[in-house]
Amino acid sequence: xxxxxxxxxxxxxxxxxxxxxxxxxxxxxxxxxxxxxxxxxxxxxxxxxxxxxxxxxxxxxxxxxxxxxxxxxxxxxxxxxxxxxxxxxxxxxxxxxxxxxxxxxxxxxxxxxxxxxxxxxxxxxxxxxxxxxxxxxxxxxxxxxxxxxxxxxxxxxxxxxxxxxxx
Numbered sequence: 001x002x003x004x005x006x007x008x009x010x011x012x013x014x015x016x017x018x019x020x021x022x023x024x025x026x027x028x029x030x031x032x033x034x035x036x037x038x039x040x041x042x043x044x045x046x047x048x049x050x051x052x053x054x055x056x057x058x059x060x061x062x063x064x065x066x067x068x069x070x071x072x073x074x075x076x077x078x079x080x081x082x083x084x085x086x087x088x089x090x091x092x093x094x095x096x097x098x099x100x101x102x103x104x105x106x107x108x109x110x111x112x113x114x115x116x117x118x119x120x121x122x123x124x125x126x127x128x129x130x131x132x133x134x135x136x137x138x139x140x141x142x143x144x145x146x147x148x149x150x151x152x153x154x155x156x157x158x159x160x161x162x163x164x165x166x167x
Contacts, residue, residue, distance in 0.1 A: 005046040006061055007034060015056040018047070027053055083163070087117045088139050090124060101142030104164075108145040113165045116140070120159030132160045140164070 005011070010030060017025040017033045020042060028036070037044040037058045045064055048055040057064070084107045086100050104114045118136050120127070133153050140147075143164075151163035 003065075005049065006043050007037070010044065010046045010054075010056065012046075012049075012054045014053045015044075015046075016051070016053050017044075018055065018057040020058050025058075033058070081112055081165075083113045083115050085115045085117060086139075087119050087158075088135070089119050089121075090135055092139070097139045098142045101139060101144070104143050105145045108143070108147055108164070108166045111166060113150060113163055115161060115163045117156070117158050118160040125155075125159060129155075129160075136160060136162050 012030060014027055014029055015033050017028050017036070019025050020040060025033075025036070033044050033056060040058060042058050043061040043064075044056050045059055045061060046054055046056050084104075086104055088097065088100060092100075104116070107114050116136055116139060118132060120132070136153055140162075146167040147164045148167045149162060150165045151161075153160055153162040155161075
């Protein structure tokens with residue numbers, strides 16, 4: 001991570017300044033913002049150098065770096081999405097489908113992908129594909145969270161599979 005410019009290393013003439021409590025102090029000249037930062041005994045840190053005018057924050061530099069490091073570590077952790085699996089059969093009842101859909105909704109809310117397996121024993125694998133897709137749709141109607149289909153329904157060794165994720 002590249003270190004942000006601080007205090008006298010900042011090159012911009014005008015800055016949009018954010019105060020130590022997160023309040024917007026408006027667009028100030030570099031000199032005015034440095035004086036404000038010094039008066040508070042804090043540093044002027046250039047947060048967004050590419051914006052026009054660049055954005056700077058009045059804060060303690062060490063504390064700012066610590067917070068940013070913490071944010072980036074948290075962001076790295078939260079990207080792991082799991083693929084959870086729900087298995088339904090042709091004759092699964094509406095109540096059971098509602099229970100499975102409730103669990104599916106919870107997983108989608110957590111940010112996981114959900115693989116819905118329509119299990120087909122024996123000769124059921126050769127049933128009409130349109131009929132099988134309707135059976136999967138029947139289960140998906142119960143899902144309460146907004147979702148999108150990331151992998152369309154396709155034949156699998158167990159029967160038919162569709163993968164959904166949060167919209």
